[in-house]
Amino acid sequence: MTGIVSCSAYIPYYRLNYEEFARAWNKKLPKGERAVANYDEDCITMAVEAAMGSLNGVKRESINGVYSASTTAPYKEKQSAALIGEALDLGCGISSMDFANSLRSGTNALLAAVNAIQARPDERILVTAADCRLAMPQSSLEYTFGDGAAALILGSSDLVAEVEYTYSTSDEMLDWWRTDTDLFVNTWEDRFVLQQGYMSIVPKAVSEFIQKFGVTLGDFNRVAYYAPDPRSHASLARVLKLSMEDQVQPCLIGKIGNTGCSNALAHLIAALEEANDGDRLLFISYGDGCDVLSLRVTAKVANLKHPNHRTIKSSVERSKKLSSYEKYLAYRNLLSVDISRRASYPSSASVVRRERDQIIRYHGFKCRNCGTIQLPRPDNIRVCVACQSEDQMEHIRLSEMTGKITSFAQDFVFATIDPPAVQVVVNFEGGGRVLGYLTDVDFEKLGVGAPVRMTFRKISDSAGFHNYYWKAKLI
Amino acid sequence: MKGIKDEVAIVGMGCTQFGEHYNKGSSDLVYEAALEACRDAGIELKDIQAGWVGTAFSGEVGTCLSVPLRLQYIPVTRVENRCATGGDTIRNAAFGVASGAYDIVLALGYEKQKDTGFSGTSMGGPELHPVFGHRTALATFALRATNYFSKWGLTPEEGKAMMAKIVVKNHRQGALAPKAHMRKEVTIEQVLNSPIVCWPLGLLDCCPVTDGAAAAILVKADIAKDFRKDYMLIKAAALVSGPGDEYGRDDYDLSHFEEAKRAAQLAYQEAGIKDPLEEVDLAECHDCFSITEAIMYEDLGFCPRGQAKRYVDEGIFEMDGKLPVSVDGGLLAFGHPIGATSIREAYEAYQQFQGKAGKRQLNDPRIAVCETFGGAYGAWSASVNIYGKAP
Numbered sequence: 001m002t003g004i005v006s007c008s009a010y011i012p013y014y015r016l017n018y019e020e021f022a023r024a025w026n027k028k029l030p031k032g033e034r035a036v037a038n039y040d041e042d043c044i045t046m047a048v049e050a051a052m053g054s055l056n057g058v059k060r061e062s063i064n065g066v067y068s069a070s071t072t073a074p075y076k077e078k079q080s081a082a083l084i085g086e087a088l089d090l091g092c093g094i095s096s097m098d099f100a101n102s103l104r105s106g107t108n109a110l111l112a113a114v115n116a117i118q119a120r121p122d123e124r125i126l127v128t129a130a131d132c133r134l135a136m137p138q139s140s141l142e143y144t145f146g147d148g149a150a151a152l153i154l155g156s157s158d159l160v161a162e163v164e165y166t167y168s169t170s171d172e173m174l175d176w177w178r179t180d181t182d183l184f185v186n187t188w189e190d191r192f193v194l195q196q197g198y199m200s201i202v203p204k205a206v207s208e209f210i211q212k213f214g215v216t217l218g219d220f221n222r223v224a225y226y227a228p229d230p231r232s233h234a235s236l237a238r239v240l241k242l243s244m245e246d247q248v249q250p251c252l253i254g255k256i257g258n259t260g261c262s263n264a265l266a267h268l269i270a271a272l273e274e275a276n277d278g279d280r281l282l283f284i285s286y287g288d289g290c291d292v293l294s295l296r297v298t299a300k301v302a303n304l305k306h307p308n309h310r311t312i313k314s315s316v317e318r319s320k321k322l323s324s325y326e327k328y329l330a331y332r333n334l335l336s337v338d339i340s341r342r343a344s345y346p347s348s349a350s351v352v353r354r355e356r357d358q359i360i361r362y363h364g365f366k367c368r369n370c371g372t373i374q375l376p377r378p379d380n381i382r383v384c385v386a387c388q389s390e391d392q393m394e395h396i397r398l399s400e401m402t403g404k405i406t407s408f409a410q411d412f413v414f415a416t417i418d419p420p421a422v423q424v425v426v427n428f429e430g431g432g433r434v435l436g437y438l439t440d441v442d443f444e445k446l447g448v449g450a451p452v453r454m455t456f457r458k459i460s461d462s463a464g465f466h467n468y469y470w471k472a473k474l475i
Numbered sequence: 476m477k478g479i480k481d482e483v484a485i486v487g488m489g490c491t492q493f494g495e496h497y498n499k500g501s502s503d504l505v506y507e508a509a510l511e512a513c514r515d516a517g518i519e520l521k522d523i524q525a526g527w528v529g530t531a532f533s534g535e536v537g538t539c540l541s542v543p544l545r546l547q548y549i550p551v552t553r554v555e556n557r558c559a560t561g562g563d564t565i566r567n568a569a570f571g572v573a574s575g576a577y578d579i580v581l582a583l584g585y586e587k588q589k590d591t592g593f594s595g596t597s598m599g600g601p602e603l604h605p606v607f608g609h610r611t612a613l614a615t616f617a618l619r620a621t622n623y624f625s626k627w628g629l630t631p632e633e634g635k636a637m638m639a640k641i642v643v644k645n646h647r648q649g650a651l652a653p654k655a656h657m658r659k660e661v662t663i664e665q666v667l668n669s670p671i672v673c674w675p676l677g678l679l680d681c682c683p684v685t686d687g688a689a690a691a692i693l694v695k696a697d698i699a700k701d702f703r704k705d706y707m708l709i710k711a712a713a714l715v716s717g718p719g720d721e722y723g724r725d726d727y728d729l730s731h732f733e734e735a736k737r738a739a740q741l742a743y744q745e746a747g748i749k750d751p752l753e754e755v756d757l758a759e760c761h762d763c764f765s766i767t768e769a770i771m772y773e774d775l776g777f778c779p780r781g782q783a784k785r786y787v788d789e790g791i792f793e794m795d796g797k798l799p800v801s802v803d804g805g806l807l808a809f810g811h812p813i814g815a816t817s818i819r820e821a822y823e824a825y826q827q828f829q830g831k832a833g834k835r836q837l838n839d840p841r842i843a844v845c846e847t848f849g850g851a852y853g854a855w856s857a858s859v860n861i862y863g864k865a866p
Contacts, residue, residue, distance in 0.1 A: 348603035374723040385723030409617030410674035433725035467605035
């Protein structure tokens with residue numbers, strides 16, 4: 001049996017309220033909010049965050065592949081999956097693949113993983129989907145889009161849900177698209193897009209699924225599916241004659257936005273987090289056709305309810321209001337902002353390669369002689385800081401450590417689009433201390449002794465490539 | 476380790492006006508300080524047998540000294556130890572003389588910082604590192620303040636008030652130093668209300684960015700009286716470069732700087748000083764930010780750990796206090812052209828011993844401690860030179 005071993009979705013910290021769009025454009029808008037990725041986030045960092053959540057209780061050595069999906073990957077030529085795997089500190093003997101270009105790329109990756117596991121049942125594959133799509137300012141897509149990521153680990157043992165049936169249709173449609181030179185997502189007339197696209201293609205695929213496998217919609221406890229907006233979500237439920245109260249997984253778009261290729265998976269994960277042993281789930285994704293899956297939930301789904309599992313519910317709830325629409329534009333580089341001539345951000349590809357364990361995998365060193373944990377500074381440690389033993393260092397992974405703030409500064413002069421830059425000194429539980437930056441800052445909770453954990457973020461675009469490292473964030 | 480106590484003397488010094496010199500380049504600053512030092516020592520440029528030039532980033536290669544001065548094919552070493560550069564420049568020049576290799580040498584420190592196009596110092600160092608390449612000095616010291624307040628139970632208001640008193644003292648002293656960058660007194664209110672640049676530091680808690688140069692002519696002590704009666708002796712020239720304990724150890728106490736403390740201990744040992752608060756007559760220290768001076772009181776052994784606030788409140792380090800610190804305004808008011816600063820500190824000691832300190836003149840000072848340190852969060856080079864009045 002192939003199925004889901006673990007899953008976790010990540011929604012960024014900031015929310016921009018529809019009121020801000022209404023103010024900026026003098027519009028009348030309904031109530032709602034959308035998730036906005038911080039300026040130091042992109043699809044790779046969000047995928048890593050979601051994947052870290054899904055690795056809870058799963059041994060890294062058991063992961064044999066990373067399939068990452070996005071329509072807004074930060075590189076057009078350079079694999080996201082390899083970088084995601086490295087940030088997660090997975091081994092190098094794995095199969096890394098990127099899936100791209102479609103709102104269905106997340107479930108394309110999911111189905112490819114299911115097929116791969118069926119061929120090699122001893123393996124496990126991590127699937128990530130992340131999107132940070134841009135809509136033209138003043139458009140209606142602007143406030144319904146959202147940034148977010150989802151991650152699932154597929155395997156054939158210790159499953160929280162088993163895959164029963166899968167079905168795909170390929171149905172080309174110009175509803176939402178972005179050419180290779182477009183910055184913003186394009187769309188055709190609303191009525192055409194919904195009538196001829198989503199509201200026609202999805203019911204057709206569902207009907208074929210039902211016929212093929214001899215099931216009825218009433219067989220399913222929960223139905224989770226992609227929708228471009230809350231109204232379409234409700235319309236599809238009506239057309240399929242699903243019960244909004246009992247069956248349909250509630251639409252998250254009014255709280256976090258349509259998170260692109262991770263949208264459908266986010267709703268699946270939300271459904272799984274609420275599901276019980278024996279439940280049957282129907283899952284539908286859309287984009288130039290449909291991917292349809294049905295799943296049977298097992299008793300192990302209780303793992304997703306464990307207090308230390310990072311749920312999409314906690315991600316949705318743990319949020320902070322973004323102060324203005326202009327900040328959103330600045331974060332997404334849609335507005336040039338003055339960050340002073342002070343900036344000097346050097347980098348070097350050979351340094352990043354040589355120090356990839358320290359920089360991307362966030363390895364520190366532990367002295368075999370005295371046990372002292374020390375962070376890599378300046379680069380490779382050959383002599384122990386505590387006992388001065390030579391060449392006694394072994395690597396240890398620090399990305400999952402938690403700690404407390406020992407001291408901090410709020411720098412209004414540091415060249416950043418979002419001052420102040422908060423520098424922190426963190427002491428890790430179990431030893432080790434790091435100097436770093438705090439992100440997703442809640443200034444009310446910032447203080448000496450505040451608990452933090454680490455998160456993978458983008459530092460700069462120096463030297464013509466994306467530079468990543470780990471920052472702290474308040475727990 | 477023997478040290479070089481009383482083996483080397485300074486017989487001439489020069490110091491440019493410190494300030495924002497948009498109309499002067501490095502060559503101008505170097506020339507002015509060097510010529511003034513030579514004239515003060517009664518020598519010509521051609522008498523200099525070897526040179527040491529200290530600059531953090533305003534010049535590379537010894538030629539940044541030999542070319543502006545047209546020194547005729549003599550050895551020149553460029554010295555760099557971030558903010559400890561000037562002290563280390565004097566130290567190395569002193570070794571050149573103490574070794575007997577040279578008779579008359581020039582130690583000069585300078586920095587030309589106002590061509591960058593922005594206020595404040597630049598970020599980062601020379602490393603091509605995606606992460607560690609960017610940092611600001613501001614944040615590095617601001618978090619020392621946060622830590623100091625937290626460790627010693629000061630509320631942010633109490634901490635900022637302590638720092639403000641140091642700022643007021645140093646600006647009052649700077650107003651009495653004609654060559655200082657900032658020569659206007661400030662009030663506690665002005666300091667507390669100055670805009671926050673990096674919490675908890677406000678604008679006035681920070682030293683300015685300055686252009687300037689300072690120079691010294693060094694000779695062996697036994698021939699110093701041939702140049703002048705009121706020469707200055709080097710009692711100790713200590714330098715410590717740290718091993719990175721501050722970065723690597725999770726139990727490092729962030730409310731102090733170990734390198735500064737150890738450099739001071741080495742210097743006191745070399746100079747034979749047992750009780751600094753009693754035996755030292757004036758001190759210049761590294762007040763790049765107000766909090767740094769507070770911490771230096773403790774690292775230099777002038778007051779016990781955690782007692783800086785009390786000593787500040789009691790006026791111990793005021794000009795009329797037990798041990799005047801930053802008598803010429805320090806970095807906060809005199810300014811901080813990085814390579815020049817430690818030599819400017821020596822210049823104050825020199826003027827004080829000669830009775831030429833004008834309105835800043837202390838009563839018969841004989842021993843001066845001059846300290847600076849530089850680097851980045853995690854590891855520092857600290858320089859502590861001790862000077863004495865000629866017998």
